[in-house]
Amino acid sequence: MSQDWEWDQDRTIWEQMYEVLRSRIEQGIYPSRSAVPSLDRLQQEFGVARVTVQKVMRILKDEGMIKTIVGKGTFVRPPEEWGQSSDR
Amino acid sequence: MSQDWEWDQDRTIWEQMYEVLRSRIEQGIYPSRSAVPSLDRLQQEFGVARVTVQKVMRILKDEGMIKTIVGKGTFVRPPEEWGQSSDR
DNA sequence: TAAGATTTGTTCGTATGTATA
DNA sequence: ATATACATACGAACAAATCTT
Numbered sequence: 001m002s003q004d005w006e007w008d009q010d011r012t013i014w015e016q017m018y019e020v021l022r023s024r025i026e027q028g029i030y031p032s033r034s035a036v037p038s039l040d041r042l043q044q045e046f047g048v049a050r051v052t053v054q055k056v057m058r059i060l061k062d063e064g065m066i067k068t069i070v071g072k073g074t075f076v077r078p079p080e081e082w083g084q085s086s087d088r
Numbered sequence: 089m090s091q092d093w094e095w096d097q098d099r100t101i102w103e104q105m106y107e108v109l110r111s112r113i114e115q116g117i118y119p120s121r122s123a124v125p126s127l128d129r130l131q132q133e134f135g136v137a138r139v140t141v142q143k144v145m146r147i148l149k150d151e152g153m154i155k156t157i158v159g160k161g162t163f164v165r166p167p168e169e170w171g172q173s174s175d176r
Numbered sequence: 177t178a179a180g181a182t183t184t185g186t187t188c189g190t191a192t193g194t195a196t197a
Numbered sequence: 198a199t200a201t202a203c204a205t206a207c208g209a210a211c212a213a214a215t216c217t218t
Contacts, residue, residue: 100200100201100202101201101202102201102202136202136203137202137203137204138203138204139202139203139204140201140202140203143201143202157210157211158209158210158211159209159210159211159212160210160211160212161211
C-alpha cells in the first residue's frame with residue numbers, strides 16, 4: 001500500500017491513526033469480514049506502540065466497525081452492523 | 089463498594105488517595121495476598137491520572153504493604169511483612 | 177498428546193510535554 | 198523554581214485463546 005498517512009505534530013497520534021484505519025475500512029481496503037492486520041503488523045507499519053494501536057482498536061470496536069476474537073484476530077464487520085456495539 | 093472517599097480541595101490528591109488505599113488494605117477490603125485493582129481500574133475509579141496512582145503505590149511499596157510483579161499485578165503483603173521494604 | 181507460533185488481552189515501568197498553584 | 202496533576206506515548210512482561218506441527 002502506498003503511504004496514505006503522515007503524522008501531523010499538532011494532533012495526537014492515536015487520533016490520526018484512527019482516521020486512517022477508519023478510512024481504510026470504509027473504502028474497503030480492509031474488506032468486510034476479512035481480518036485487519038495484526039497488532040504487531042500495524043505497530044510496525046505505523047511505527048507506534050502496541051498500546052496506541054489497541055487504543056484505536058478499542059474505539060473502532062465500540063463503534064461496531066470491527067470485532068476481535070482472542071487468539072484469532074480482528075475482523076471487519078459488514079457495514080449493516082456498524083453502530084451496533086459488538087460487546088467486545 | 090460504596091463511595092468511601094471524597095476529595096478535599098485543601099489537600100493533595102495523592103495524599104488523600106494514599107489514606108483511602110491504606111485504609112482499604114488495613115481493613116481487609118483488599119485481602120492479604122490478593123491483588124489490588126490495576127492501575128487502570130484505580131485510575132478510573134478515582135478519576136485521577138496514572139502517575140498519581142503510581143505515586144501512591146510507590147509509597148505503599150516502600151512501606152512494605154504491597155508488592156508488585158510486572159506483567160501480573162500488585163499484591164497485598166501479609167501484615168507480618170509490613171515495614172519490611174520489599175525492594176520494588 | 178505435546179510443543180511451538182501467532183494473536184489479542186492485561187498489567188506495570190518509564191518518559192515527555194503541558195498546565196496550574 | 199518547585200510541586201502537583203493531567204494526557205500522551207514508548208517499552209516490557211505475563212496471560213489466555215487459537216492454530217499448526
